[in-house]
Amino acid sequence: MDYGSPSNVRDEELVALCQRGERRAFEGLVGRYMQRAYRIALDFTHDGDEAKDLSQEAFLRAFSQINHFDGRSAFYTWFYRILVNLCLDYHRRKARIPWERAKAKEEESAEAEEVPDPSSSADQEAIAGEVKRKLGTALGALPKQQRTAFVLRNHHGLSIHEIAKVMETTEGTVRVHLHRAVAALRQSLAELA
Amino acid sequence: MTQNRKGLRSACKEFEEDLVLYYYGEWGGAELARVEGHLKECVACEQFLEDLRAFLPLTAGPKEQPKTFWDSYFKEMQEKLEVFENRRPWWKRLLPVFQPWAVPVLGAALVVIIALSLTFTKSMRLKSRSSSETLPAEVQTVANNMDFFQSLDLLESIDLLEALDGAHATHDGARKL
Numbered sequence: 217m218d219y220g221s222p223s224n225v226r227d228e229e230l231v232a233l234c235q236r237g238e239r240r241a242f243e244g245l246v247g248r249y250m251q252r253a254y255r256i257a258l259d260f261t262h263d264g265d266e267a268k269d270l271s272q273e274a275f276l277r278a279f280s281q282i283n284h285f286d287g288r289s290a291f292y293t294w295f296y297r298i299l300v301n302l303c304l305d306y307h308r309r310k311a312r313i314p315w316e317r318a319k320a321k322e323e324e325s326a327e328a329e330e331v332p333d334p335s336s337s338a339d340q341e342a343i344a345g346e347v348k349r350k351l352g353t354a355l356g357a358l359p360k361q362q363r364t365a366f367v368l369r370n371h372h373g374l375s376i377h378e379i380a381k382v383m384e385t386t387e388g389t390v391r392v393h394l395h396r397a398v399a400a401l402r403q404s405l406a407e408l409a
Numbered sequence: 410m411t412q413n414r415k416g417l418r419s420a421c422k423e424f425e426e427d428l429v430l431y432y433y434g435e436w437g438g439a440e441l442a443r444v445e446g447h448l449k450e451c452v453a454c455e456q457f458l459e460d461l462r463a464f465l466p467l468t469a470g471p472k473e474q475p476k477t478f479w480d481s482y483f484k485e486m487q488e489k490l491e492v493f494e495n496r497r498p499w500w501k502r503l504l505p506v507f508q509p510w511a512v513p514v515l516g517a518a519l520v521v522i523i524a525l526s527l528t529f530t531k532s533m534r535l536k537s538r539s540s541s542e543t544l545p546a547e548v549q550t551v552a553n554n555m556d557f558f559q560s561l562d563l564l565e566s567i568d569l570l571e572a573l574d575g576a577h578a579t580h581d582g583a584r585k586l
Contacts, residue, residue: 219483246486276493351468376435395426
């Protein structure tokens with residue numbers, strides 16, 4: 217299934233068609249960005265159902281506001297801004313990420329899927345699990361700006377320039393957020409050691 | 410090698426942020442050369458970078474979802490978009506018809522229509538006012554007959570002159586007698 221998005225059509229063309237009332241063109245954009253949108257939401261919520269709802273809500277908002285998109289930035293940075301703002305609102309509502317619960321769920325499913333490696337000892341696995349858990353907790357505890365910058369760079373590969381556009385801030389500020397986030401994550405591991 | 414008491418190694422303070430950005434491939438040109446030059450000389454920073462390479466991938470997000478998940482996600486999204494579009498009021502659905510170029514064109518056309526209608530209504534009003542300001546028929550007739558009255562005046566003047574002339578003649582005859 218190509219999700220209604222022929223690869224030779226650029227985002228700008230699909231947006232222009234949407235602005236002329238072609239809903240199918242927007243479906244093309246959904247097909248193109250749904251996986252990344254879902255993963256970003258999942259990085260913020262750590263809950264599959266919430267991530268699905270939030271990312272779909274972001275698409276609906278983008279669709280309703282498509283006539284306000286002026287093309288000064290790429291479609292995906294404009295869309296990510298809507299999505300990230302929704303995720304941050306979700307955080308404000310929830311006050312705290314249910315990271316540990318979600319992480320535990322994730323680890324459970326990972327354990328079920330993974331074939332045991334005969335070369336790795338039980339101790340090594342336990343340490344790796346503990347490191348992941350610590351990092352997850354530390355990531356969840358980061359201030360929202362640092363977490364946003366880190367997640368968009370580390371998990372989704374956006375450039376500093378793109379993150380600055382999504383977060384509506386300067387590249388210098390994003391660099392500082394990213395550095396502080398990495399420093400905080402390192403610190404969480406130092407406490408583990 | 411600089412190692413902190415808890416096992417993680419520290420980088421040179423002034424290079425720490427640069428190394429994070431170097432890890433993410435954000436540097437190019439002179440900055441990249443500067444960081445790489447420093448890494449060749451500094452074991453602590455090289456090991457700090459190794460730490461980043463070891464632990465940052467562990468923070469990465471969850472695994473791929475199966476294709477069936479995306480199929481159902483996309484189908485749901487299509488349905489939601491359709492419902493959303495049908496719920497929009499009719500005038501909002503017409504909005505896309507008004508393209509950005511059409512707004513100034515329609516605006517200019519509207520201004521021209523207003524200007525023309527103002528011009529025409531003004532001239533019609535003037536016309537109707539001028540027709541309402543015409544003189545009454547009697548006055549108009551009198552005005553047309555002004556020459557007649559002027560000629561009557563002239564006749565009266567001639568009569569007067571003749572009378573005067575007759576009076577002079579009588580006066581002269583009397584004096585001769």
